[in-house]
Amino acid sequence: MPEMTDFLAELRWRGMLQEMTEGLEERLAGGPISAYMGIDPSGESLHPGHLIGLFWLLHFQRAGGRPVVVIGGGTGMIGDPSGKSAERNLLDAETLERNVAGIRGQVERFFEVAGGARPLIVDNREWLARYGLIEYLRDIGKHFTLAYMLDKDSVQLRMAGGISFTEFSYMTLQATDFLHLCRDHGVEMQIGGADQLGNITAGLELIRRVLGQAPDGSPRAFGLSFPLLVSPSGAKFGKTAEGTVFLSRERTAPYDFYQYWLNADDRDVPVYLRRLTLLAREEIEALEAEQAAHPDRRPGQRALAFDITSRVHGRAEAELQRRVGELAFSGEPLTDPDVLRVLHDDAGGFDFGADVSTAFDLALASGLFASRGDLRRTIAQGGVTVDGARVGQPDQALDAPVAGRFHVVRHGRRRLAVGELRG
Secondary structure, eight states, rough: OHHHHHHHHHHHHHOOOOOOOOTTTHHHHHHHHHHEEEESSSSOOOHHHHHHHHHHHHHHHHOEEEEEEEEEETTTGGGGTTTTSOOOOOOOOOHHHHHHHHHHHHHHHHHTTOOOHHHOOOOOTHHHOOOOHHHHHHGGGGGGHHHHHTTTTHHHHHHTTTTHHHHHHHHHHHHHHHHHHHHHHHHOEEEEEEEHHHHHHHHHHHHHHEEEEEOSOSOOOOOEEEEOOOOTTBBBBBSSSOOOSSSSSSSHHHHHHHHHHHOOOTTTTHHHHHHSOOOOOHHHHHHHHHHHGGGGGGGHHHHHHHHHHHHHHHHHHHHHHHHHHHHHHHHHHHHHOHHHHHHHHHHHOOOTTTTTBBBBHHHHHTTTTSSSSHHHHHHHHTEEETEEOOOOOOOOOOOOBBBBEEEEEEETTTTTEEEOOOO
């Protein structure tokens, strides 16, 4: 287990450190510290863009730190302008409560599955909602000048298109979070993506003005940013990004989640292995070497998909999805009912009735073929199998379903559909 003195070196190697404020390195050398990360509950599920922060906190916890997660039930009613090109639609209280509850459960499960103690999880609505308007302007607003706020990148980037006073004030609310946590919970550090650095430093400024320096004259609080996780196209991960996946199995089935990482671009795999797993440096470097020597075997993607699915959905689910992936595309007959169930429910399966008695009718119902003529041509070319046996004639009779319920139709080696008997 790394100590705090080794923690920054670990972050640098993993590419999880972008900037940090003055005095942090010396403070970490002095012993354990508490650090918090905020999560905006604009959706009911976390997505890959949140994972780098969660893994950051896991590494921090393993090094002896105390992680704190703030779910923005209060700030979520306002909207963070950072990285946004337009004003966000404000969410109602009921939606926010549902989102906060869903995210809290996912964060708790993430740490439990990883074998770590739960972080302190709080909702900033608990303290932000206590402020009245006059009190807030007097106690918080007086510490921020317009010049200071206008200088922030998150504001500058929105000035041309317009930014409301609501979103303009966001940084003061996030700064209030930091002040509250520092004063009431002893939290000395805030972490966030690179686009959050302006908000983080606003919190440091507020703490300095309200609480002053530490007794020895050193900073009382610190900030650290990490690089944003980006998609293969270079876009920031987010809930509206095309092709994104979610940590909630209701939004993204574990099969699709596993396959997403299994199909990661070779160029992204080293980054993902370092930032989105707890694998040791030696293991990651060995995987990178094997990936470079045998990219066709995809060792990096396989290790990544298994590890990250284990963290999010548990090891048993990851084992099942690995088995599903290996068997589905091996070309071998599929007989495992658990695997067949996943492929039917999560990979575009179909249903058929007891009246379907020929391979032709079953294959047509699978949706793998554009037309009856397309199916006949593919059968004539030897490209259709049912339950592992090649279909030689359209009127070929079906054998009994696998496990009494399933038939597997394949179009070549890479396309398949699992049908389930209904009625």
